[in-house]
Every structure is written in C-alpha cells, then in structure tokens.
Amino acid sequence: MTIITSLKSRFFLLFFIFGFALYAQSQSYVLTGKMVDKETQMPMSGVYLLVKNVANDKHVAEEVTDKSGSFSFPNLKANSKYQLIASFLGYSDLVIPIEGNNKNLNLGTLFMAIKSQAIGEVLIQSDASTAVQKGDTIEMNANAFKTTADASAEDLVMKMPGITQEDGAVIAHGKEVKKILVDGKDFFGEDPSAALKSLPAEVIDKIQIFDKLSEQAQFTGFDDGESDQTINIITKKDKKNGTFGKFNAGTNFDDKYLVDGNINVFNHQRRISVLGLFNNINQQNFSQQDLIGVSPSVNSKHDGGFSMGQQVGLTTTRSVGINYSDNFGKKITLTGSYLFNSTNNYTDQISLKDKFFSPKPDHFSNERDTIRERKLNHRIHIRFEYKIDSANTIISTPKLTFQSSTPDKYLFKTSTKNGGTFVNEEGYRTKSDLNNYNLENELVFKHKLHKARRTFSMAVTTAATNKDINSTQMGYYRNSPFDSIPNNEYVDGSTDSYKVSSKMEYIEPLSRISMLHFNLTNAYTNSRKNREAFNVDDSAQRLNRIDSLSDIYKIHYFNNHIGMSYLLKSKGVKLSAGFEYQQASMMNPQNSANDKTFSNFLPNFLLNLKYPKSSLRILYKTSTNAPSITQLQNVIDNTDPTNLSTGNPFLTQEYQHDLSLNFSHANPQSSINYTFYASAEHCLNFIGSKILKATRDTFIPEAGIVLLKNIELDYPVNLDHSTNIKTVFNFGFPFKFLYSKINLLTGFNYIQTPGIINNNLNRYSLYSTVNGFTINSDISEDIDFSLSYTMNYNIVKNSIITSAVNLNNNPKFVYQTVGGKFTWVFWKGFVLHSDALKQFETGFLNFNQTDLLVNGYLGKKFMKGQNGELRLGFFDLLNQYQNIVHTVTPQYIKDIRTNNLGRYYMLTFTYNLNNFKGTETTGKVKKGKKDHKKEMF
Numbered sequence: 001m002t003i004i005t006s007l008k009s010r011f012f013l014l015f016f017i018f019g020f021a022l023y024a025q026s027q028s029y030v031l032t033g034k035m036v037d038k039e040t041q042m043p044m045s046g047v048y049l050l051v052k053n054v055a056n057d058k059h060v061a062e063e064v065t066d067k068s069g070s071f072s073f074p075n076l077k078a079n080s081k082y083q084l085i086a087s088f089l090g091y092s093d094l095v096i097p098i099e100g101n102n103k104n105l106n107l108g109t110l111f112m113a114i115k116s117q118a119i120g121e122v123l124i125q126s127d128a129s130t131a132v133q134k135g136d137t138i139e140m141n142a143n144a145f146k147t148t149a150d151a152s153a154e155d156l157v158m159k160m161p162g163i164t165q166e167d168g169a170v171i172a173h174g175k176e177v178k179k180i181l182v183d184g185k186d187f188f189g190e191d192p193s194a195a196l197k198s199l200p201a202e203v204i205d206k207i208q209i210f211d212k213l214s215e216q217a218q219f220t221g222f223d224d225g226e227s228d229q230t231i232n233i234i235t236k237k238d239k240k241n242g243t244f245g246k247f248n249a250g251t252n253f254d255d256k257y258l259v260d261g262n263i264n265v266f267n268h269q270r271r272i273s274v275l276g277l278f279n280n281i282n283q284q285n286f287s288q289q290d291l292i293g294v295s296p297s298v299n300s301k302h303d304g305g306f307s308m309g310q311q312v313g314l315t316t317t318r319s320v321g322i323n324y325s326d327n328f329g330k331k332i333t334l335t336g337s338y339l340f341n342s343t344n345n346y347t348d349q350i351s352l353k354d355k356f357f358s359p360k361p362d363h364f365s366n367e368r369d370t371i372r373e374r375k376l377n378h379r380i381h382i383r384f385e386y387k388i389d390s391a392n393t394i395i396s397t398p399k400l401t402f403q404s405s406t407p408d409k410y411l412f413k414t415s416t417k418n419g420g421t422f423v424n425e426e427g428y429r430t431k432s433d434l435n436n437y438n439l440e441n442e443l444v445f446k447h448k449l450h451k452a453r454r455t456f457s458m459a460v461t462t463a464a465t466n467k468d469i470n471s472t473q474m475g476y477y478r479n480s481p482f483d484s485i486p487n488n489e490y491v492d493g494s495t496d497s498y499k500v501s502s503k504m505e506y507i508e509p510l511s512r513i514s515m516l517h518f519n520l521t522n523a524y525t526n527s528r529k530n531r532e533a534f535n536v537d538d539s540a541q542r543l544n545r546i547d548s549l550s551d552i553y554k555i556h557y558f559n560n561h562i563g564m565s566y567l568l569k570s571k572g573v574k575l576s577a578g579f580e581y582q583q584a585s586m587m588n589p590q591n592s593a594n595d596k597t598f599s600n601f602l603p604n605f606l607l608n609l610k611y612p613k614s615s616l617r618i619l620y621k622t623s624t625n626a627p628s629i630t631q632l633q634n635v636i637d638n639t640d641p642t643n644l645s646t647g648n649p650f651l652t653q654e655y656q657h658d659l660s661l662n663f664s665h666a667n668p669q670s671s672i673n674y675t676f677y678a679s680a681e682h683c684l685n686f687i688g689s690k691i692l693k694a695t696r697d698t699f700i701p702e703a704g705i706v707l708l709k710n711i712e713l714d715y716p717v718n719l720d721h722s723t724n725i726k727t728v729f730n731f732g733f734p735f736k737f738l739y740s741k742i743n744l745l746t747g748f749n750y751i752q753t754p755g756i757i758n759n760n761l762n763r764y765s766l767y768s769t770v771n772g773f774t775i776n777s778d779i780s781e782d783i784d785f786s787l788s789y790t791m792n793y794n795i796v797k798n799s800i801i802t803s804a805v806n807l808n809n810n811p812k813f814v815y816q817t818v819g820g821k822f823t824w825v826f827w828k829g830f831v832l833h834s835d836a837l838k839q840f841e842t843g844f845l846n847f848n849q850t851d852l853l854v855n856g857y858l859g860k861k862f863m864k865g866q867n868g869e870l871r872l873g874f875f876d877l878l879n880q881y882q883n884i885v886h887t888v889t890p891q892y893i894k895d896i897r898t899n900n901l902g903r904y905y906m907l908t909f910t911y912n913l914n915n916f917k918g919t920e921t922t923g924k925v926k927k928g929k930k931d932h933k934k935e936m937f
Contacts, residue, residue, distance in 0.1 A: 161732025428475020
C-alpha cells in the first residue's frame with residue numbers, strides 16, 4: 001500500500017505541476033459569434049466556418065457551429081487581416097473581414113439567408129444535393145429523397161445511404177444509432193424508434209449523422225472515445241411553428257385492432273410531442289431495450305455467435321409517451337421525455353439444438369416452450385442546462401427506468417445422442433415476478449478560465465440499480481427413461497448496485513495549435529447479489545432453505561485513473577496522444593482471499609483529418625472490464641436442472657485494445673457519397689465459458705459438487721484472448737435512368753472466441769460477409785418504389801472437431817433476402833401499395849425457410865387537403881411466414897420456430913393533421929422536388 005500511495009502522490013504532483021507550469025504566452029485573441037437563420041431567427045447548427053489569411057490566402061482554421069449556432073476561433077494573431085467565410089447547404093455564403101488586436105473579438109449574431117433566384121412568382125432552385133460533408137458530420141438533404149405525402153421520418157431516413165434497420169435497431173454506417181436529436185435537442189431520450197415514428201417526413205429539412213461526444217469531451221475538444229452514433233433532424237424553417245401529427249384506427253371486425261397516433265406542438269423553441277399506441281398485431285413504437293423478461297439474449301457480448309431472424313410471438317401493446325423541450329430565457333435549456341409501455345406476449349416455440357462435445361458424440365435436444373408474459377416499463381430522461389455566465393455552465397442529465405415482468409413458462413425438453421439414444425428429459429412450469437429499477441444522474445460543471453482555451457470541467461455520476469426476481473418452479477427431470485426426479489423449488493433473488501464516480505479535466509494551451517489535457521477519475525461501486533433457494537411441496541408452499549443453492553455475495557470495486565494527453569490541431573488536422581494509469585481493486589468483505597488489485601497503463605491515440613468533402617478519423621484506446629457480480633458469485637443456478645451454471649470468484653479484469661477507423665466522403669455536385677467503417681477489438685484475459693458434460697457421476701472441485709451423468713455445468717474462466725473485427729462500406733449514387741438512387745453495401749466480420757469444452761480448448765472462428773443493395777425511387781410524391789437484396793454468408797471453424805456438422809471444420813450458413821415496395825397515388829386520391837419479402841436459407845440443421853411474405857392495401861384519400869384516408873389492407877397474403885430464428889454460437893447451433901399472427905386483413909382510417917404558421921410555399925417549386933412522373937409516362 002505504501003508503493004501505491006507513493007505512486008498516487010507523484011501523479012497528483014505531476015498533474016498540478018503541468019497544469020500551472022506549462023504556460024506559453026502569445027499575442028493572440030479569440031474570435032466568437034453566433035449564426036442565425038435570417039428569416040426564422042433560429043440558431044443554425046452545423047454551419048461550416050473557415051478563417052482565411054488575407055495576406056497569403058492560406059486557411060488558418062475551420063470550425064462547425066454547435067447546436068446553439070455558436071462558434072469560437074482561438075489564437076488568431078493580433079493585427080493580422082483575416083476573412084471569415086460561413087457556408088451552409090442551401091444558403092448564400094457569408095464573408096466577413098476580420099482584424100483584431102490582442103483583445104477577444106465577439107462578432108455577435110450573424111444572419112444567413114437562403115440562396116435562391118426569384119423569377120416572377122416562382123422560386124427556381126437546382127435539384128437538391130444528396131449529402132455534404134461538414135467536418136465529422138455527414139449532412140443529408142431531405143429534399144433529395146422523395147417520399148409519399150404522409151411518410152414518416154423513419155420512411156425518409158431508411159431511404160438514405162448507409163442507414164438500415166436490424167432487429168428493430170437503426171444502424172447508420174455500421175454503428176447502432178443511440179440518440180435522435182431534433183434541431184440539436186434530445187428527442188425521446190435514447191429511443192430512436194419512438195423518435196423516428198412520431199415525426200412526419202415533410203417537416204424535415206436535413207439529416208445529420210455524427211458521433212456525439214460526451215459533455216466533457218465536447219467542451220474540452222479531447223475525444224475520450226465515449227461517443228454515441230447520433231442522428232440530428234433539422235426541421236424546415238416553415239415547420240418550426242405549428243401543430244401536426246397523425247392518427248390511425250383499424251380493425252378486422254373480429255379479434256384484431258390498432259389505434260395509434262401522435263401530435264406535435266412546435267412553437268419555435270418550445271416543443272411538445274405526444275404519442276400513443278394500442279394494438280394486438282405486434283406493432284411497437286419503442287426499442288427492445290425498454291423491456292426485460294425471461295427470454296435470454298441470443299448474442300451477448302461474449303457469445304461470439306450470430307443470429308438470423310426475429311422472435312416475436314403474439315403481442316398486445318399499450319404505450320404512451322411525451323417529449324418536451326424549451327428555452328427559458330437565454331440561460332436555461334430543458335428537455336425531457338417520459339415513455340410508458342405495456343406488453344402482453346404469448347409465445348409458442350419449438351427449438352432444435354445441436355450441442356458440441358468433443359470427443360464424445362453429439363447431443364441433440366428437442367424443446368417445446370410456451371410463455372405468457374406481461375411486461376411494464378416506465379422511462380424518464382431529462383437534460384437541464386444552465387449557463388450561469390459566459391464562463392460557467394452546469395448540465396444535469398437524470399435518468400430513471402422502472403421495469404417489471406411476470407412470465408409464466410411451460411417447458412418440455414428431450415435430449416438424445418446420435419442415433420436417438422436417450423440422454424435426459426425434463427419438464428416444468430416456472431412462474432416468475434421480476435422488478436428492476438435504474439436511477440442515474442450525471443452532473444457536469446464547465447468553466448472557462450481567463451486565458452483563451454484554458455478550461456476546467458468536472459463530472460459527477462451517481463447510479464443505483466436494483467433487480468429482484470422471485471420464481472416458483474414445479475417439474476421433474478430424468479437421466480434415464482425410467483427414473484424421474486422431482487424439481488420443485490422457490491428462488492428469491494436480488495441484485496443491488498450503487499456507484500459514484502467523478503472525473504476532472506483541465507486544459508492548458510501551449511501555443512496557437514497545441515494544448516495539454518489532464519484528467520483524474522475516481523469511481524466506487526458497491527454490489528450485492530443474493531440468491532436463496534427453498535424446497536416447495538406439491539402445492540408450491542415454501543419448505544426448508546437449500547443452503548447448497550443459496551448465497552449472498554458482495555463486492556466493492558475501486559477504480560482510479562490519472563492521465564494526460566497532448567493535442568495538436570491545425571488546418572484540418574487533429575492529432576492527440578496520451579495515456580492513463582489505472583489503479584483498481586476488487587474487495588470481497590466476506591472473504592479477503594478473493595481480493596484483487598490491478599495496475600494498468602492505458603494508452604490512447606486519435607488522428608482526425610478533415611477535407612472539404614471528406615473526413616478521416618482513427619481512434620485507438622485501451623480499457624479494462626471488471627467481471628460482473630453474477631460472474632463472480634460461486635453458487636449453483638439449477639433453473640435448468642440439466643444445464644447448471646455457477647460463477648467464479650477467481651476471475652480477473654479483461655484488458656481490451658480498441659481500434660476504429662471512420663472515413664466518409666460526400667460530393668454535393670455529383671450526389672455521390674460513401675463511408676467506410678472498420679473496428680477491431682482484441683481482448684486479453686478474456687472471460688469465456690468452460691462447459692463440462694459428465695459421462696458419469698463426477699466430482700467437480702471448482703464448484704464443489706458432484707455432477708450427475710449427462711448433466712452440464714457452465715462457468716466463466718479467464719482465457720488468453722479474443723478478437724472481433726468488423727468492416728462496413730456504403731456507397732450511394734444517383735441512377736438517373738430510373739430516376740432513383742442506388743445504395744451499395746458490403747462488409748466483412750471476423751470473430752475469434754476461445755472456450756473450453758470438456759477440458760479441451762476450442763477456438764471458435766466466425767467469418768462472415770454481408771453484401772447488398774437498395775434502389776429507392778426519386779420520381780414524385782405519387783409514385784414510390786424500392787428494391788433490396790441482402791446476403792449474409794457465414795463460415796464457422798472450430799479448432800476441435802465437435803460434431804457431425806463440423807467434420808469438415810468449415811460449415812457454411814447462407815441467409816438471403818429479396819424485397820420490394822411499391823406505392824402509387826392515382827386518380828382522385830386512390831392509393832395502391834404492396835410490399836414483398838422473399839427469404840432463402842441454406843446450411844442450417846432444421847427449418848431452412850423459403851418464405852414469401854406479401855402485404856398490401858388499397859386506399860382512398862378524402863377530406864380537406866386529402867388529409868383523411870380509408871384503406872383495406874392484407875397481411876401475409878400467401879400465409880407462408882414461418883417466423884424462424886437461427887442461432888450459431890461456439891457451443892451450439894439452435895433453430896427456433898415461433899408462432900405468429902398468420903394471414904389477416906384490416907380496415908384502417910388515417911387522419912393527418914397539418915397546421916403550420918410558417919412561410920407559405922404555394923406556387924413554389926422546392927429544391928429537389930422536380931417531378932419526373934410526366935417524363936416517365
């Protein structure tokens with residue numbers, strides 16, 4: 001401890017020495033200002049700014065305005081002449097001469113006007129460019145993507161290059177979108193699904209895609225690698241003041257119904273959005289992360305596998321939500337959202353699984369599950385920002401989530417060897433009651449010191465998490481065709497965690513283009529996991545406590561970091577390099593023999609190159625991952641009596657290297673754009689799985705139990721390393737022959753995951769490629785079509801021959817989809833729509849599906865402005881959809897077939913509300929709205 005204390009003291013001393021001793025005095029000043037739309041008086045975020053030296057015509061600095069429209073250029077030389085050039089897609093460039101002394105210069109509010117040429121009564125503008133590159137942000141022009149008149153933001157965004165949906169998540173350029181902003185403000189917290197479904201496409205002017213840095217990183221300019229892929233929706237200038245929304249009601253006059261709607265009240269900065277959804281046809285307007293339940297994740301962090309398909313069953317959904325944002329004067333900004341959803345789900349599944357055990361023959365299982373489950377979720381997100389003065393700001397972001405679930409599950413499973421030899425059988429009913437809450441708040445203080453770019457910031461995070469689960473299980477299992485062993489049990493379990501952390505950052509400028517960054521982080525986590533098991537009688541009454549299956553485990557985790565980085569930023573180049581020293585310890589107050597201390601050096605590196613039409617970002621960082629309390633608690637979990645699991649108190653930290661590369665290019669003249677994303681993770685001391693299958697009754701010293709014949713035991717162990725590599729390339733370009741845009745996608749993934757199967761080390765390797773294209777129409781609002789094709793090709797290799805599937809050591813799995821959509825608005829408001837999806841699969845053991853899913857409707861628009869529509873729709877017209885999920889992991893291949901809605905029809909009434917108080921556009925031809933329909937027909 002003396003050595004540790006000495007090291008801490010030295011680093012604290014270095015922190016303050018560098019903070020106040022490294023000082024470079026220069027005769028310079030800071031140029032600041034704010035960009036505002038001339039007509040709407042609204043702040044303009046994402047405006048590209050360039051400072052040019054008049055004497056030699058060289059570029060001195062470049063910047064992009066923040067969400068409030070503000071900008072800052074530090075270290076401009078005194079008594080030198082500059083030009084400030086501001087440019088924004090669709091607006092006239094603004095050029096301002098600059099000459100200052102050594103005192104800071106504030107230009108105040110600068111106004112930008114829309115670029116146009118008026119001829120009589122008609123506004124003539126060129127076709128809209130698809131995208132433009134602005135620093136690290138790709139900005140898509142909504143006017144370049146034609147949609148039908150009543151399309152949603154989701155419909156519009158899915159037409160844009162590099163944006164797709166996978167299992168309900170929005171993926172942009174290879175990364176999952178975590179946040180949606182509207183005009184720079186949070187919109188429905190961290191739920192992109194709810195945000196995109198509640199806004200109509202017609203209000204959107206531009207879509208910006210970028211990595212949103214943490215609050216401190218945005219302030220300091222030092223990228224800490226903690227960013228979220230974000231979409232910022234910029235609304236049209238004439239749609240920022242009004243009331244708009246959509247309402248739907250439908251029924252098949254028998255057993256199916258749908259009622260949903262949303263309303264948005266925008267009054268410039270004050271904005272209120274309300275949404276609701278009630279249906280029993282599996283429609284959702286929220287993300288899957290909002291719900292908990294008994295269904296395990298098929299592809300958790302350490303699985304190393306992949307899954308194809310979706311698993312739904314029959315779901316009744318009720319949800320309501322509200323989002324609010326406003327500015328209170330010039331100093332206070334408030335955004336907040338509340339979302340409630342309730343689902344009742346009925347799932348009936350048949351699962352076929354092939355397990356890998358070497359050198360013994362394969363084990364096959366056939367399982368039937370029926371689950372009835374009700375889930376409730378309340379989620380509150382708030383962001384409060386208070387600008388005390390020009391030098392000080394406070395930001396608070398509290399989050400509260402409460403979830404509950406009451407699953408009732410019936411299971412029957414039989415396992416056999418090759419040839420059908422009996423292995424075991426089990427059947428039981430499990431009724432559970434789960435409750436979970438998570439409360440978190442981050443409080444950030446930002447302070448600008450007197451010297452330009454010298455800053456101090458501090459973030460304090462507090463979090464409390466509780467998860468309670470009570471379950472009663474009544475059933476049996478047998479290891480022979482004749483003997484049956486009762487398995488009646490009640491389990492009372494809970495997991496509690498409390499965390500407090502602080503992070504201080506200090507920036508010391510060294511010169512006009514360089515600075516030093518110092519950071520100090522301290523975190524403490526207190527976790528407790530309790531599991532108490534009891535025998536129960538045939539009437540489910542609790543009897544005696546089962547001590548061998550009960551345990552209380554506690555862990556105290558201290559994690560301290562101190563580090564420094566150097567930043568060089570000049571003329572489109574941003575380079576930073578640094579390191580952190582980590583001192584961490586895990587303390588078990590029940591058994592000091594399990595205490596552990598860790599010391600690590602964590603280097604980091606960032607290179608960011610910005611060009612007028614391109615951007616390159618390379619980030620390297622290192623981190624450590626502590627084992628969870630569930631992985632540490634060494635108590636047997638016999639929820640599945642034939643597949644036991646336990647923890648390992650001797651686990652240590654993982655050490656992870658992360659390298660990522662982002663390259664993007666957008667040419668507004670040719671409307672060609674492409675992005676390339678690559679990431680590589682290399683994890684040392686990887687926490688993997690060790691699986692033991694007893695061929696006879698065997699004592700397992702690690703768990704302290706006798707493992708009965710044909711029973712499995714799974715527990716975590718530290719292994720040497722794992723690797724995960726991912727690449728995605730998107731290419732978008734116009735195809736004028738079809739008045740369309742084509743988006744091409746290709747990617748390669750490699751996963752190498754170690755595991756132990758019956759004391760044999762197995763290296764599971766997954767090689768996968770994804771290739772595809774989409775063709776989206778760009779004809780008019782009356783005709784809209786799209787075509788798509790995607791192929792996933794996967795090769796699995798194992799270092800040991802584990803099953804008949806793996807005899808050639810390279811099984812191949814292919815999953816292909818071909819889809820299309822067509823919408824035609826014709827004679828007096830009639831609407832014809834059809835969409836189809838064809839699936840092809842090869843390589844899976846069972847249920848290789850070739851479904852053709854066909855949906856469609858015929859509708860008629862009516863009422864004033866054709867805001868009403870009555871439609872008759874058909875779903876799964878051919879009744880072919882089978883709802884099959886395939887999962888491949890290092891331990892097994894599993895095929896699941898789940899019940900689904902089947903074929904049905906629905907009569908639906910839709911009403912669109914559009915009441916805007918902005919500038920009228922009647923008689924004008926908007927940018928990018930050139931109608932090609934007459935040219936085609």
